[in-house]
Each structure stands twice: as structure tokens, then as C-alpha cells.
Amino acid sequence: MSVLIIGTIALDTVETPFGKKQDILGGSAVHAAISSSFFAPTRIIGPLGEDFPEEHLTFLKSRGIDLSALKKMKGKTFRWSGFYEFDMNQAHTRDTQLNVLLDFDPKLDEETKKTPFVFLANLDPEIQLKVISQLKGPKLVASDTMDFWIKSKREALHEVVKKVDFLLINESEIRMFMETPNIPLAAKRLLELGAKAVIVKQGEHGALLFTENAHFSAPSYPQAQFKDPTGAGDSFAGGFIGYLAKTGDLSEGNIRRALIVGSVMASFNIEDFSLDRMKRLKKHEIGERFEEFKKFSEFEALSAAHFA
Amino acid sequence: MSVLIIGTIALDTVETPFGKKQDILGGSAVHAAISSSFFAPTRIIGPLGEDFPEEHLTFLKSRGIDLSALKKMKGKTFRWSGFYEFDMNQAHTRDTQLNVLLDFDPKLDEETKKTPFVFLANLDPEIQLKVISQLKGPKLVASDTMDFWIKSKREALHEVVKKVDFLLINESEIRMFMETPNIPLAAKRLLELGAKAVIVKQGEHGALLFTENAHFSAPSYPQAQFKDPTGAGDSFAGGFIGYLAKTGDLSEGNIRRALIVGSVMASFNIEDFSLDRMKRLKKHEIGERFEEFKKFSEFEALSAAHFA
Numbered sequence: 001m002s003v004l005i006i007g008t009i010a011l012d013t014v015e016t017p018f019g020k021k022q023d024i025l026g027g028s029a030v031h032a033a034i035s036s037s038f039f040a041p042t043r044i045i046g047p048l049g050e051d052f053p054e055e056h057l058t059f060l061k062s063r064g065i066d067l068s069a070l071k072k073m074k075g076k077t078f079r080w081s082g083f084y085e086f087d088m089n090q091a092h093t094r095d096t097q098l099n100v101l102l103d104f105d106p107k108l109d110e111e112t113k114k115t116p117f118v119f120l121a122n123l124d125p126e127i128q129l130k131v132i133s134q135l136k137g138p139k140l141v142a143s144d145t146m147d148f149w150i151k152s153k154r155e156a157l158h159e160v161v162k163k164v165d166f167l168l169i170n171e172s173e174i175r176m177f178m179e180t181p182n183i184p185l186a187a188k189r190l191l192e193l194g195a196k197a198v199i200v201k202q203g204e205h206g207a208l209l210f211t212e213n214a215h216f217s218a219p220s221y222p223q224a225q226f227k228d229p230t231g232a233g234d235s236f237a238g239g240f241i242g243y244l245a246k247t248g249d250l251s252e253g254n255i256r257r258a259l260i261v262g263s264v265m266a267s268f269n270i271e272d273f274s275l276d277r278m279k280r281l282k283k284h285e286i287g288e289r290f291e292e293f294k295k296f297s298e299f300e301a302l303s304a305a306h307f308a
Numbered sequence: 309m310s311v312l313i314i315g316t317i318a319l320d321t322v323e324t325p326f327g328k329k330q331d332i333l334g335g336s337a338v339h340a341a342i343s344s345s346f347f348a349p350t351r352i353i354g355p356l357g358e359d360f361p362e363e364h365l366t367f368l369k370s371r372g373i374d375l376s377a378l379k380k381m382k383g384k385t386f387r388w389s390g391f392y393e394f395d396m397n398q399a400h401t402r403d404t405q406l407n408v409l410l411d412f413d414p415k416l417d418e419e420t421k422k423t424p425f426v427f428l429a430n431l432d433p434e435i436q437l438k439v440i441s442q443l444k445g446p447k448l449v450a451s452d453t454m455d456f457w458i459k460s461k462r463e464a465l466h467e468v469v470k471k472v473d474f475l476l477i478n479e480s481e482i483r484m485f486m487e488t489p490n491i492p493l494a495a496k497r498l499l500e501l502g503a504k505a506v507i508v509k510q511g512e513h514g515a516l517l518f519t520e521n522a523h524f525s526a527p528s529y530p531q532a533q534f535k536d537p538t539g540a541g542d543s544f545a546g547g548f549i550g551y552l553a554k555t556g557d558l559s560e561g562n563i564r565r566a567l568i569v570g571s572v573m574a575s576f577n578i579e580d581f582s583l584d585r586m587k588r589l590k591k592h593e594i595g596e597r598f599e600e601f602k603k604f605s606e607f608e609a610l611s612a613a614h615f616a
Contacts, residue, residue, distance in 0.1 A: 185532060205513040208528070210530070217604050220514075222523050224493060226490060247611075260607055291609070297524070299561070299565055299567075300564075
């Protein structure tokens, strides 16, 4: 089944301990769509400026991504500039130029409205709600957000929480949003607010899944190569929803696998700047890394004899 | 087989968002020994002041802990006072009164020297080295440390690393010690320095095992009850070494299980202040929580059909 990704399309300027890159391809929708494209037919919608380099569109097309709903808008592409320090866990923003993002108000055509799997990447929750209201019988809707919206649009975000199947949120954001440091408690509150499932992204520490009846802790990966964390969460989301769309199986067991697939995709994305690692990524590497995740996290039950 | 635990015995004053407790039982050796005592015969050595309340010794004895090597020293018991803020990940020290810890220079008797499983809890690495030099044919030696020693006694700590089988260290400490934010790289450097295995304690995020040929990522536990993180790392270590001593099995599979047992014990320890939860802990609860860890972290391989 197919996937619709809606989010930002950006030109990033990123500095990490491993280098500085100017105006490189980025944006939440781009990272998510590239990741999803390894699994399922993927359509992307995002605000595109007149200055957006043709080579990036060529790259998206080469991954089979459907660009038919993408229209160049009058003005310049959204730009983010930031840096990461020593531990690279926290992005520090230097400059944000919203540009065409200010006028982004996606109108979905009839075909797009019927996409079964939808990921609303980080955007103004009011825009996310507008998109949700246009969808026709989606099988699964997942959404992401960020601290900025938690602070500035809490009410709209509550509405989003009520309307999505999977809310993706990182550790510090869920603590801020639900006003408790206790993540299981924060997740419980989000489920009570109406989310069907909550996925807590923990960066290098893995990811957690909370539903009313289930809990899953996806392991961390011992990441030796690590150059640029930008887009890790969106690569995770794209792999997660792409894999679910590919398999069409929403059992808990398959959702667990989807979290690992998401973790696998994020672990590749951060190995190089921008989408550079994803450009080189081969399908068999995904399966091999999934196996590594399994190997690295398996343990056997206690022997009854040894534990009387 | 039996376990020897050497570390501090303390009276702690602890403040967390859940309350403030004065002069409660604590210390690295106490937390580790209580945890180990659920699995194996455990002997404890640590600096004990004349003012140490008899009721705490009665409690240690009630857990079957061998106190024969424990001698009251002239002076007052070591005291630590600290607090935890909102997220409880970081202890903030208000006051440290070393007292009898200043004169602690453990001399092991002949029987104690032959203990097969030894845990050197957080202490001056020079004291740890003195203890190691007295051991006769230990089967396994594990050690812990802290940022204070990394800053002040780096050379001695290098010597400890060379001489132990398992180095237990937390995330921020391993980054500081090996001067890299990259934990797999930091662990590799410690293995190159001579450690046979490195266990990185990640608090609420679980734990990692690194050896030359193996990696294991122990999952986090969705901790709903969480009052006081003091002693979590030592409870982890005590459960880890106690379980290994009980089973006598040093295969990688069993070491993985030992990491989970350690995580289980830490998860109980933090449910209440001091050792209060451990006082109420029943053996069957340990097995049940181990099963929860397993249930919460299992996932199946990708279906070849779905991932062609």
C-alpha cells in the first residue's frame, strides 16, 4: 500500500564535530520520504521554493518518490541552520528562514486524499489538522511534532493527538508536553488524551512503544559511524510507516518489527551528512542491520533450575 | 559460589521530587551486597563508623550477608547528602563527609582473599588496586568508578581497567574517561587498554555490554514507580555479579542474562528510598520482572516474503 508524507522540504546548513555543510538537502518530509521509499510507493507534499535545486528533485525521483503533488511556490525554500556539540544529542538552531513555509497550506487532490498510510512530519499542528480533515478513510495516520509547537500551540496539538493512530515524539518533548519526567506516565496521559499509540524516540538510546495494552522497548544500535543526526527522527518515521505500508500488517508483532526497521533507517541516515548515506544505501544492508539489532538485543529466559 | 563486595557504607540524606529522607542506609557496598544476596552467599567489606545504627547491621544479617570482615572504625560513618531534580537522571551533591572513609585500607583475611566473585564498588582506584593485589585466583573481578576518580586519579584507574574482567561505568563517565562522545568507540578504547568487558550503565535507558567479539543492548524498563535513583548502579552490579556467582556460567548468553538480572534489581531499588523496596522484595518478583523485560524487548525476524 502507498504512503503519503507531508512535512518540510529544506535546505540545511549543518555543523557537527565532523564538518560543516552549506545548503544541503534536508527537511522532515524529505528524510521521511526517502526512508519510506525503500519499502512502499511514497508520495511527498511539502513547501518548495523557486530556488530548490533540480538535482534534489532528480534524486527524489530516482528513489521512485511520487512528486506529482509537489508544486513550486513563489519565494525561497525553507532554510534551517544549526549545529551540534560534542555529544550531538541536541540540535542548536542558529537561524531559521521560513520563506515559503509561511504560505504552506496543502490542498490534497482526490487521489492523494485516499492514501492509506499517512505520516504528518513536524509542521504547525493546525496544518496537520487541516490535512487530517481532508483524508478519506486512511488505514493509519502517524504524526510528529516539536517543542516549538508544544509551547506555542498546545491546544491544536491536543486535537492532533486525538486524531492520529501513532504519535511520534522525542523524550524531552513528551516530558514537556505531559509535564512529567516519568515517560511511562507521560505516555499513559497521551493515550488517555486519545492517541492510539505513542512512540517515544530516544535518539541513540532506541525507541519505546506504548499502547493501552502493550509496551515495547526497541534497542539502541552501537553506532560507530555517526556524522550528522539531522533527520534521524524522520528517517525513523519513514522506515516505520513504509514498512507497515509494505506489509499491511498492523499486528503488535509487526508494529514491533516496524520500530526496528525505523531504527535501522535512522542508524543509516546519521552515518553521513544530509541524505548522502541514503543515496548509497542498498536494500540488503537494511535486512543485515535488522539482523544485527536482533542479535544485539536477544537474551534467553532464566533457567528454572538456576533460579529456584 | 560466593561474592565479595567492597565499597562504601553510608548514611545518606536524599531529596527527590518525592520527598526528603535524613541519614538513611546507603553506600555502594550496601546496595550491591543487598542485591547480590538474593542470588549468592555475599560478604561485605566497607568503612563502618562507631555511629552506624545496629538496625542496619541486623537488616544486612537478615539477608544472609556475611559481616565477619566488617569492623567498626574509630570515628563517624561516611555521609553523603544530595538531591535530584525533575528528571532524576543526575545526582547533585550538597555535602560529603568522608569521616572513616579517609582511613579505609582493607586488609583481607585468607578466606576472603579466595572469594571467587569480587565486585569493587566505587572507591578510590588506589584502594581498588590494593584489594586486587590481595586476591587469590578470583574467577571474576568487576569494578565501578565515578567522575571524581576519572578527573583526579586517571593513572590509577587505567591500572584498574587492565586488571578487571568487567568494568562498569556510566554513560557520561565513559565519555569523559575516553574523551569521545561515541560510546562504542569509548568502549573499544577501554578494551584496548586491557578491560576484558565493559558495561555501560545508561540509567533509565538500560545497559550496554561490549567485549572484543560481542555486543549486547539490555533494554530499558518502563518504570512507573520511581522515587529515588540512589544506588541503582550498585544494585545493578550486585544483581549482575550475584547471578553470575549463583550460576557459575560465564558464557556470553549467561552474561546477557546477568545484565538483565542487574537491570531488574536496579528497577526495584529505585522504587523507594534507601533499601526500603529491597526489604520487601520477594524472590518470585525478580523472576516475574525478568519475564517482563523479555516480553517488552522481543521482536521477530523480518519475513523474507515481506522483505524481498
